Amino acid sequence: MSLFVKRVVMVILGIVGAFAVWPCLLIIQYFQMSFSGYFMFSLFQGLAFGCVFGAIFGSFEGIVVSSRPKAVRGLIFGALAGLAAGAIGVIAGQSFLFYFADIIYSKFPNISGIGIIFANGVGWVIIGVFVAMIEGFRARSIRKICVGLAGGIVGGLIGGATLQTLLFIYPSNRIALLAGLVLFGFSLSFFYSFFENRFSLGSIKLLNGPLKNKEYHLAKQRMSIGSGDTCDIVLKGYRDIDILHAYITVKKNRVSIVCSGNTNSMKVNDEAKKEASLRREDVFSIGNAKFMYGIFS
Numbered sequence: 001m002s003l004f005v006k007r008v009v010m011v012i013l014g015i016v017g018a019f020a021v022w023p024c025l026l027i028i029q030y031f032q033m034s035f036s037g038y039f040m041f042s043l044f045q046g047l048a049f050g051c052v053f054g055a056i057f058g059s060f061e062g063i064v065v066s067s068r069p070k071a072v073r074g075l076i077f078g079a080l081a082g083l084a085a086g087a088i089g090v091i092a093g094q095s096f097l098f099y100f101a102d103i104i105y106s107k108f109p110n111i112s113g114i115g116i117i118f119a120n121g122v123g124w125v126i127i128g129v130f131v132a133m134i135e136g137f138r139a140r141s142i143r144k145i146c147v148g149l150a151g152g153i154v155g156g157l158i159g160g161a162t163l164q165t166l167l168f169i170y171p172s173n174r175i176a177l178l179a180g181l182v183l184f185g186f187s188l189s190f191f192y193s194f195f196e197n198r199f200s201l202g203s204i205k206l207l208n209g210p211l212k213n214k215e216y217h218l219a220k221q222r223m224s225i226g227s228g229d230t231c232d233i234v235l236k237g238y239r240d241i242d243i244l245h246a247y248i249t250v251k252k253n254r255v256s257i258v259c260s261g262n263t264n265s266m267k268v269n270d271e272a273k274k275e276a277s278l279r280r281e282d283v284f285s286i287g288n289a290k291f292m293y294g295i296f297s
């Protein structure tokens with residue numbers, strides 16, 4: 001999977017998330033009168049939204065590295081974290097709305113509709129930011145957290161404003177809700193992948209074997225490589241690969257690769273190494289898996 005295909009897949013998953021959460025929100029809306037108040041109604045919508053999109057973002061890395069156990073663990077972690085993100089987003093959005101509602105209506109009566117759209121959109125932005133940062137928290141990566149923060153702010157702001165505008169113009173319209181959710185999912189996943197590329201210090205590409213041409217962003221200070229499902233780069237179907245074989249480290253814009261143990265084998269440009277700095281177009285081998293380091297699109 002090339003990095004371009006990875007970005008396309010992520011956008012598709014964002015849209016899939018929109019279709020998955022749509023019936024959940026319709027069910028909640030159907031029982032709206034059963035809720036004790038608007039806050040509880042909004043809270044359940046936020047929980048459903050956060051849970052579904054959190055699961056999508058949490059499982060994405062596992063899908064990329066072709067590791068089903070990692071994808072499942074990420075899905076569970078993302079769903080639980082998404083519930084928290086949904087609750088935080090709704091509470092913050094409602095607090096903003098209640099605080100500024102009187103000011104908007106009293107001082108700006110001609111643009112009160114725009115003000116309410118903005119106020120309600122704040123909640124969606126916050127949910128988007130937290131959801132986009134889920135993978136960074138799971139991986140304990142400052143760089144990935146920054147990717148999620150930037151992508152969540154831009155994608156959440158654009159997607160949230162679009163969603164709220166459609167709901168304001170076409171209230172209780174199911175198709176408008178779906179269209180808004182699709183645009184939100186597209187915007188959030190697109191800008192996450194956009195900033196992931198910008199924050200990356202390059203990438204590595206597999207040159208052979210069953211995962212040939214698969215590419216990986218270097219978006220963490222330390223990335224593990226091995227046959228184990230907990231590794232950042234999972235090498236299934238390759239020979240002579242230990243469960244945890246090597247690490248790629250990034251320090252002060254310097255990329256290095258180091259074996260995880262004294263018995264592990266590695267070659268860099270056909271020379272046996274235990275540790276080496278990597279330059280663009282360097283080729284290194286772990287077991288019979290061969291990689292190239294560089295910047296790929």
